[in-house]
Amino acid sequence: MTRIGSRRGAEYARILATGARRPDRIVTNDEICEVLDSSDQWIRERTGIITRRFAAPGETVVDLAAPAAQQAIERAGLAPADVDAVLVATSTHMVSMPSAAALTAARIGAGQATTFDLSTACAGFTHGVAVANDLIRGGSARHVLLVGVDRMTDVIDPRDRGSAMIFGDGAGAAVIGPSDTPGIGPTIWGGDADQWEALYQTASWTEYRDAVQAGGEPDWPVLTMMGPKIFRWAVWQMADVARKALEAAEVDVADLAAFVPHQANIRIIDQMAKQLKVPEHVVVARDVVDAGNTTAGSIPLALDRVVTEGQVPSGGLALLIGFGAGLSYSAQVVALP
Amino acid sequence: MAHTQDEILAGLAELVAEETGIPAGDVQLEKSFTDDLDIDSLSMMTIVVNAQDKFDVEIPDEAVGGLKTVQDAVSYISNAETAKA
Numbered sequence: 001m002t003r004i005g006s007r008r009g010a011e012y013a014r015i016l017a018t019g020a021r022r023p024d025r026i027v028t029n030d031e032i033c034e035v036l037d038s039s040d041q042w043i044r045e046r047t048g049i050i051t052r053r054f055a056a057p058g059e060t061v062v063d064l065a066a067p068a069a070q071q072a073i074e075r076a077g078l079a080p081a082d083v084d085a086v087l088v089a090t091s092t093h094m095v096s097m098p099s100a101a102a103l104t105a106a107r108i109g110a111g112q113a114t115t116f117d118l119s120t121a122c123a124g125f126t127h128g129v130a131v132a133n134d135l136i137r138g139g140s141a142r143h144v145l146l147v148g149v150d151r152m153t154d155v156i157d158p159r160d161r162g163s164a165m166i167f168g169d170g171a172g173a174a175v176i177g178p179s180d181t182p183g184i185g186p187t188i189w190g191g192d193a194d195q196w197e198a199l200y201q202t203a204s205w206t207e208y209r210d211a212v213q214a215g216g217e218p219d220w221p222v223l224t225m226m227g228p229k230i231f232r233w234a235v236w237q238m239a240d241v242a243r244k245a246l247e248a249a250e251v252d253v254a255d256l257a258a259f260v261p262h263q264a265n266i267r268i269i270d271q272m273a274k275q276l277k278v279p280e281h282v283v284v285a286r287d288v289v290d291a292g293n294t295t296a297g298s299i300p301l302a303l304d305r306v307v308t309e310g311q312v313p314s315g316g317l318a319l320l321i322g323f324g325a326g327l328s329y330s331a332q333v334v335a336l337p
Numbered sequence: 338m339a340h341t342q343d344e345i346l347a348g349l350a351e352l353v354a355e356e357t358g359i360p361a362g363d364v365q366l367e368k369s370f371t372d373d374l375d376i377d378s379l380s381m382m383t384i385v386v387n388a389q390d391k392f393d394v395e396i397p398d399e400a401v402g403g404l405k406t407v408q409d410a411v412s413y414i415s416n417a418e419t420a421k422a
Contacts, residue, residue, distance in 0.1 A: 046377055228378040229398045236386055267379050 009139035013132065014183020015337045016078075016143075018304040019071030019173040021064045022291065023053040032165050035158040043165045048266020052168030052292025055151050061093050061100050064171035065147045066107040068300075072173040073108070073145065075337075080109035083175070084141035087131060088117050089124025089148045089296040091325070092155055104147060114141065121199075122262045122324025123189070124148050124296035125172070129320065130187035130330055132176040147173040150295035155201065157222040166265065167223075168292025172300025174337075182335075185249030188241050189330035192233070199225040199325040230324075234268045238323045239275035241331050245319060249333035256282045257316025257336060258306050262323055263288035263298035272321075283311045295324070303336075312336055339418040340392065345411045352387045356380050366408040374407075394418055 028051050029040040043049060055064060065088055073080055086105040093100035101115035120127045125148035132144035152167035176184070203211075203221040211218035242261075246253060259278050261269055266288055273284050287302035294301060299322055306312055314336060321331035340348070350364035357380055370376045376384070381404075385396050388410070394417035396404075404410045 046379065228382045228401065231379050232382045232386060232398060235383075265379075271383065 007139040009135075009137050009142070010178030011137070012179040012182045012184070013136040013176055014179035014181075014335050015129075016175045016177045017072050017075035017337050018300060018307055019068040019073075019075060020301050020304040021068040021071075021171040022301065023055040023059065023064065023169050025054045025056065026051050026290075027054050027168070029165065032158070036161060036164045037159070038161055038165060046265075046267065047166055048269075048286070048289055049165060049292050051290045053170055054153050055169040059151070061088075061090050061149045061151050061171070062103040062107060064151065064169065064297075065090075065100060065104045065149045065173070068149070068171040068173040069104055069108050069145055069147050072175045076143075076175040076177070078143060078175060081112065083110040083113045083143050083145045085114040085132070085135055085144045086110055087115075087128045087144060087146045089120065089128045089146070090117060090150055091119055091121045091124070091295060092150045092152060093117060094154065100149070101147075110145065113145070120326060120328045120330075122264065122293075122295050122298065123322035123326065123328045123330050125299040126187070126320050126322035126330040126332060127189065127328075129174070129176065129184060129332055129334065130189060133184040133187070136176065136178055143175060143177045145173065145175055146300075147171055148296035148298070148300045150297050152223070152293070152295055155221070155223045157219075160222070160224070162227050163223055163225055166293045168294050170291060170294040170297040170301050172297050172302075172304050174300055174303070184335075185245065185251070185333035187330055187332040188244040188248060189328075191329070192237075192327040195233070195327050196325070198229050198233070198327060199223070231265070231268060233327065234264060234323055235271045235275060238321060238329060238331075239272050241323075241329055242272070242276055242319060242321050245321065245331035245333060251317055251333050253277060253282070253319075254279050255317060256319055256333075257312040258283040258285065258318040260285040260299055260302050260306060260318050261321045263291060263302050264293050264324070307336055339415070339422055342411055342415060345392065345414050346407065348391055349384075349388060349407065349410055349414070352384050352391065356383050356387070364407055366406070366411065368407050369405055370407070370410075371405075388414060392418060394421065
C-alpha cells in the first residue's frame with residue numbers, strides 16, 4: 001500500500017518581533033463616568049485602570065490589526081510576502097466572512113498566506129502562539145503573523161458598572177518563525193466550558209435582528225460577566241495553570257525576565273503574581289493601567305511594551321497566560337524577541 | 338478539629354486585616370462586609386478563598402453572595418466544619 005508522505009518543519013520556533021497599534025483617543029475615567037454611575041476613584045481602586053484607548057468611529061479590527069502587523073513584520077526584517085500564515089485572534093470582527101485574518105492579509109500585502117481567525121476571547125493570543133508554534137514545527141508554515149485585536153467598545157454597555165470601565169480597543173502582533181533553540185515552551189491549555197455563563201454576549205445578532213423586525217427596540221447585544229466569579233477563577237485556578245506552564249518549560253519563576261498575563265484588571269494581575277510568588281526582579285506587565293482590557297489585544301500589547309521599552313533583555317524569558325470567555329485558557333513560556 | 342465561633346471570628350478578622358488593612362478589632366459579628374467595612378467584591382472573594390484554606394472548608398461562589406455580615410461568614414464556616422466532621 002502506498003504510504004502518505006509527510007514533512008517536518010523547523011526544530012523550534014520563537015517570537016521574532018512584535019508590533020502594536022493603540023488607537024489615538026485616550027479616554028479618562030471621568031469621561032467614562034459621564035455615562036456610567038461611578039467615579040475615578042472607584043474605578044482605580046477596583047480595576048487599576050486610569051485611562052484606556054477607544055478606536056475612532058468606523059475604525060474596525062482590521063484597521064487596528066494592519067498597522068500592528070506591518071510593524072511586527074518590519075521589525076522581524078521580513079516582507080509581507082514572507083508570511084505563510086496570518087492568524088487573527090479576535091471576538092469583535094463584525095462580519096462572518098471573510099475572516100479578519102484574510103482582510104488583514106489583503107491590507108498588508110500578504111494575500112498569499114493561509115488565513116484564519118481564532119475566537120477564544122482573552123485567551124486568543126496565547127492560543128495563537130500554541131498554534132503558530134505547531135504550524136512551524138510541523139512544517140505547515142515557516143513564518144506566522146499572529147495578531148490579537150479587539151474593538152470592545154462595540155460590545156460593552158457603557159452603563160454597566162460590571163464592565164463598562166474595564167474595556168478598551170487595540171491590536172498587538174507578533175511574527176513567529178523558525179529557531180535553532182527552543183523559543184516557545186509547551187502550552188498548557190484547556191477550558192471550563194460548563195461555566196460559560198460567567199462571561200457571554202447577552203443576545204445573538206440574529207435575535208437582535210428578529211426583535212427589530214418584530215417592531216421592537218431591543219438593547220444592542222453586549223458582553224456581560226460575573227466579575228467576582230471570574231476573579232476567583234482567574235486568580236487561583238489560573239495560577240495553577242501558570243505553574244504548570246513553568247514546570248512544562250522547566251523554568252523557575254525566578255528565571256523569568258517578565259510575567260505577561262492577560263491584562264484583565266490590576267487586581268487579578270497583582271493577586272496572581274502574589275500567588276505565583278513572582279520575585280521583585282521580574283517585570284510584571286501592567287499595561288492595563290492605561291490600555292484597559294483589550295481582550296485578545298491585551299497580551300501582545302503588553303508584550304510589545306515590555307520589549308520596546310527595553311525593560312527586558314532580548315532572549316529573556318516571559319510567562320504568558322491568557323484566560324477568559326469560554327471559559328478558556330492557555331499559557332506558555334516564551335523567549336523574548 | 339472544629340473551631341469555636343470566637344476562633345473563627347479571630348481567624349476571619351486576621352484575613353480581613355491582611356487583605357484590606359482594616360484593624361482586626363473592627364471586624365465584629367454584626368458588621369456588614371460591604372456597608373460597614375466597605376469591602377469590595379474582589380477583596381471579599383480573596384478573603385473567602387483564604388478562609389477556605391485557613392479553615393479547610395469549601396465556600397462555593399454561589400454561597401459568597403449570601404455572606405452579608407461577619408456573623409453570616411462565621412456561621413457558614415462553623416456549619417461547614419460541623420458537616421465535614
